[in-house]
Amino acid sequence: MTDDPVRRTPLPGVLEPAGRTIGAEERAAVLRVLDSAVLCSTFGGEARALEAEMAELYGREAVACSSGTAALHLAVAAVGFDPGDEVITTPISDFGTVAPILAQNGVPVFADVDPVTGNLDPAAVEAAITPRTRAIIVVHLFGAAADVVALRSIADRHGLMLIEDCAQAWLGTTAGGELLGTFGDIACFSLQQYKHITAGDGGLAITASSEVATRMRLFMDKGWDRSGGRVHLMLGLNYRMTELVAAVARAQLAKVADVVKRRRESAEQLVSALGGSVVPALGGAARPGGGGSAGGALAGVALPSLAGHAFWLFPLIVAGDNHVWADGLIAEGVPASAGYLDRTLYANPVFSGPVYGTSRYPLEGREYPPGLCPNAERLIDQTLVVLPWNEAYTETDVDDIARAIRKANPDG
Ligand SMILES: Cc1ncc(COP(=O)(O)O)c(C=O)c1O
The missing domain is CATH 3.40.640.10 (Type I PLP-dependent aspartate aminotransferase-like (Major domain))
Structure with missing residues (x-):
């Protein structure tokens, strides 16, 4: 902390x-x-x-x-x-x-x-x-x-x-x-x-x-x-x-319907509090979704597109190390998780060992090696940070989350 x-x-x-x-x-x-x-x-x-x-x-x-x-x-x-x-x-x-x-x-x-x-x-x-x-x-x-x-x-x-x-x-x-x-x-x-x-x-x-x-x-x-x-x-x-x-x-x-509406409203508040952002690590691709870069845009972070999003979680794509980011947010009192998963689904033991008893059926001859889905692995290991999202967040809560993100930003 x-x-x-x-x-x-x-x-x-x-x-x-x-x-x-x-x-x-x-x-x-x-x-x-x-x-x-x-x-x-x-x-x-x-x-x-x-x-x-x-x-x-x-x-x-x-x-x-x-x-x-x-x-x-x-x-x-x-x-x-x-x-x-x-x-x-x-x-x-x-x-x-x-x-x-x-x-x-x-x-x-x-x-x-x-x-x-x-x-x-x-x-x-x-x-x-x-x-x-x-x-x-x-x-x-x-x-x-x-x-x-x-x-x-x-x-x-x-x-x-x-x-x-x-x-x-x-x-x-x-x-x-x-x-x-x-x-x-x-x-x-x-x-x-x-x-x-x-x-x-x-x-x-x-x-x-x-x-x-x-x-x-x-x-x-x-x-x-x-x-x-x-x-x-x-x-x-x-x-x-x-x-x-x-x-x-x-x-x-x-x-x-009300739950989703409230989650969308608070997500919109966070996106506008953070301004426009681009992801240098992704070749400077424009951040998905609206918002300009005026008003102190946050470098090195991509925010989710608001259009149609139901905001179960609020994902950030970061240019730096997602574990450093998540630790920084947690230190600021905002829960966060690097990568959402520890590993891709296929990296779980069930895909390399037996499935039924001692049998690998129906996966005999199938391999799920590291590198199978490089974009997914990069998201989990390096670029994805997820914030829990909740319909009960107040404007003050969202302001705090925005301030924590700015403070935790290793590129900031
Ligand atoms: C995308 C997705 N699919 C499937 C499930 C499985 O749902 P349940 O936990 O209700 O079995 C979950 C959640 O747990 C999920 O997030």
Whole structure:
């Protein structure tokens, strides 16, 4: 801690009431379910009501389940690929993006990302397509739109399913204002503790296809269609959302638009407090997004584009060492993390060792060496710093964050 840190009191965070929108509505929801004595969604109405409300919000059929990872598993299972088939995805995401591919005996193939946004580079995706590719899973990292228009067209040209992982991108849009989650054949959302809205854990998968929705619903409930007898139409697990979770999720869903709006407003305040910036390390590329360079622009930092961003986290791309940056911010009392991940997804032991028991199936003969996705590795190891973001941040909080960034800037 420096002698006189910018920030002495902690910013509101997701592990305390001040940093969550959990209140009277969620309390009433929990009691409503408890008083009904029906806690399983097979027999109650909360999960089905949540699905209807999500369907209304996104204009797609929705299936509720137990986590974001489960939602992605429903999606991957609904693709219906054969063991050993390939799914192209990003090396920068939560493990929940890739675990379902392996769980369905598929092979994750990692394509590199854009060096500034960390989102999948469509050219790298197209170059990774082989005769065994069946789907693409795109993540809207930190809430910023990946290039879903290009990815949709690649998927269509090659006959692939496109799955959008919107776990970090509730109500995010493209720069043109089109809702993320409406480009993919399926889109998946998370209600985990750290997300924009939460029920502790929980997930939702949406689709415009009633056939895909049926497959996801069956996979969510042991392949059991429940219309008559105990008939299991396909392999499925128990990924049902409980009624308690669904009731809380309904109350949270009603708040998501306001949560995203407030996060956008405070992010806009931070961007304007920091002025325009360029990234010398990236060849002086103009900072994505608006803002001029007047008023003390910060050297050596790229700020995210505001357009459509849902601001799950606030990413900075720095020209210096991201660990020095993060340590400097933490010393000023502002939480920060260098790289978001410790390593790319493919650098995790599961990609070099056995997957099932002592078997490496379905990854035999597959290698995921260092240098596979250089842009992703550079972001994690050198250039990316992420700040937790929160709908409860006040103007004073954001002023403090801006001052801490200026003070922590090793180039400043
Ligand atoms: C991009 C992304 N995908 C998937 C997941 C998995 O979601 P969950 O933790 O709800 O299983 C998360 C978050 O944890 C995530 O951030």
